[in-house]
Amino acid sequence: MVGFKLSLPASSANIGPGFDSAGIALNRYLTLQVFENDKWEFEHNSHLLPSFTDYKDHFIYQIAKRLADRHNKSLPACRVKIDSEIPLARGLGSSASAVIAGIELANQLCCLSLTPEDKLAFGTEIEGHPDNVAAVLFGGFVITVKTPKNEIDYFQLPALNLDIVVYIPTFELKTEDARKVLPKSYSRKEAATASGISNLVMASLISGNFELAGRMMEQDLFHEPYRAELIPNYQFIKQAAKNAGAYGTVISGAGPTMISIVPKGTGETTANHIQSLLPDYQVEALMVDTNGLQIKLAAE
């Protein structure tokens, strides 16, 4: 039977002060193989996926249904085989990949002809912020914002000559909980300094000044000072990564994973070294995914 396959990368949001705005796609994937069927069936082929009882409770189905309803279409029944390399609630964008999977499922099954911008807008509506969903859709390092006029703009940075290391702990931290510790507002002085730091991070990344980018990344004022206490080994990981030659280390998304940018070619060595210091963590050198959402034909 011929169907289609969706591949969606993991992502790391914020990169320090790019709070709710910057996201980078990473080479771990959520994949769905979708085939016509006489009833809805989901098959999970990874221990990283959440359990569910009825298809109507499945998060990805719910997103697809919501989008189909909005377009007054009915979703034809399918059998969906899902695999995942993205751990849940760790700050690696599992929910954004699932949201975009649901959106693309409805797009394909109901022939909605959505543009990338349509998918970004609906994904942002569900997630509440566009950073992870933009990275999942477009790949690479994407800066995006929903303006006061309710328009969503985005810019994809040129390829970065960097390696990435992630430090994934065994426990989960829900984004919802990690947002509760943040202030409701910032003073003008704080906001001006925080956005100045963010501007410097983005400009220095684009121009390849990674020492400056790393130094500024670590001085975020929007979320890191409030979330640090939720993340065991926060200072230890930063210092160990710095000692190993990392440019900068920050919380990945809402945490609890942390992420370093390191000189090209040093990712594996840094990861192996810090893995030996933190045996309970999964420390991995990852690559930037430059493709984003991929849709291909699938057969079984």
Ligand SMILES: Nc1ncnc2c1ncn2[C@@H]1O[C@H](COP(=O)(O)OP(=O)(O)OP(=O)(O)O)[C@@H](O)[C@H]1O
């Ligand atoms: N593949 C999936 N299938 C179904 N539900 C999922 C899937 N991936 C994520 N979810 C849902 O999203 C929740 C995790 O979302 P949450 O925003 O807390 O963390 P995250 O997206 O992994 O991290 P962050 O947003 O900080 O990068 C899971 O507990 C689950 O309810």
Ligand SMILES: N[C@@H](CCO)C(=O)O
């Ligand atoms: N920008 C979001 C990413 C997690 O979804 C946050 O930091 O809360």
